[in-house]
Amino acid sequence: MSKRIEIKDLNIYYGKFHAVKDVSMVVEPRSVTAFIGSSGCGKSTVLRSLNRMHEVIPGAYSTGSVLLDGVDLYDPAVDPVRVRRQVGMVFQRPNPFPTMSIKENVLAGVRLNKSRLSRSEADEIVEQSLRGANLWKEVKDRLERPGSGLSGGQQQRLCIARAIAVHPDVLLMDEPCSALDPISTLAIEDLIKQLKETYTVVIVTHNMQQAARVSDQTAFFNLREHGKPGELIEIGSTEKIFHNPDQKATEDYITGRFG
Numbered sequence: 525m526s527k528r529i530e531i532k533d534l535n536i537y538y539g540k541f542h543a544v545k546d547v548s549m550v551v552e553p554r555s556v557t558a559f560i561g562s563s564g565c566g567k568s569t570v571l572r573s574l575n576r577m578h579e580v581i582p583g584a585y586s587t588g589s590v591l592l593d594g595v596d597l598y599d600p601a602v603d604p605v606r607v608r609r610q611v612g613m614v615f616q617r618p619n620p621f622p623t624m625s626i627k628e629n630v631l632a633g634v635r636l637n638k639s640r641l642s643r644s645e646a647d648e649i650v651e652q653s654l655r656g657a658n659l660w661k662e663v664k665d666r667l668e669r670p671g672s673g674l675s676g677g678q679q680q681r682l683c684i685a686r687a688i689a690v691h692p693d694v695l696l697m698d699e700p701c702s703a704l705d706p707i708s709t710l711a712i713e714d715l716i717k718q719l720k721e722t723y724t725v726v727i728v729t730h731n732m733q734q735a736a737r738v739s740d741q742t743a744f745f746n747l748r749e750h751g752k753p754g755e756l757i758e759i760g761s762t763e764k765i766f767h768n769p770d771q772k773a774t775e776d777y778i779t780g781r782f783g
């Protein structure tokens with residue numbers, strides 16, 4: 525539970541296109557790190573490299589290493605399927621399986637890893653995961669209904685429940701609130717603050733206030749020029765990045781004076 529991530533000299537490519545250059549950083553356990561930066565600078569690409577989702581795109585690959593508590597996720601001996609169980613992901617648009625019940629949505633990942641699950645085990649995982657995602661009280665009386673019948677914010681919390689049901693070490697979130705209204709957004713932000721007590725959390729967000737509210741550490745990415753690879757310009761405590769950054773580009777972005 526909750527592991528330290530160390531990224532070393534990560535370069536990421538889509539075929540011949542060099543999308544992200546020379547990223548190195550450390551993410552401590554039980555913390556939230558926000559990735560910020562303008563569109564196309566590679567935030568989601570870096571995020572997807574943290575659970576080996578990048579390489580499923582045809583022609584896509586990366587060099588460098590991503591260590592989870594010292595173990596390189598890119599070591600040839602490491603099974604990418606196992607990596608994705610250890611490092612869960614929540615996407616921009618809530619994506620519950622539409623025909624599955626709420627209960628089966630929560631269990632979907634668990635069933636992939638464990639074919640036999642007793643009824644009582646399943647019930648316990650469902651309750652724990654939904655409680656962990658702050659959704660239990662709202663859905664406990666309709667667990668057999670389809671996940672698609674929930675509101676957008678509830679669906680996103682269902683996806684978080686599905687992600688935590690397999691007990692990952694890390695949770696990656698790619699703009700998890702961008703499709704949600706402000707109330708649902710605040711509910712997810714509260715949840716993120718709780719989740720960091722158990723998991724290492726990395727979130728991509730375009731919302732500066734959100735980064736300031738939920739994260740302990742902020743990483744600012746930028747493109748030096750259109751067509752060039754994205755780079756990590758600066759990383760530090762969220763307090764420092766927002767109030768006293770070292771780089772002018774960071775300050776310009778934070779204060780909205782950006783190109």
Ligand SMILES: Nc1ncnc2c1ncn2[C@@H]1O[C@H](COP(=O)(O)OP(=O)(O)OP(=O)(O)O)[C@@H](O)[C@H]1O
Nearest residue numbers: 538541543561562563564565566567568569570581
């Ligand atoms: N599947 C893909 N195939 C080829 N190029 C891609 C692919 N996905 C992303 N890219 C390119 O990689 C670069 C980084 O994209 P990425 O989506 O990681 O940026 P981002 O910072 O997350 O952007 P946004 O904030 O708009 O989501 C961009 O130039 C993008 O066009």
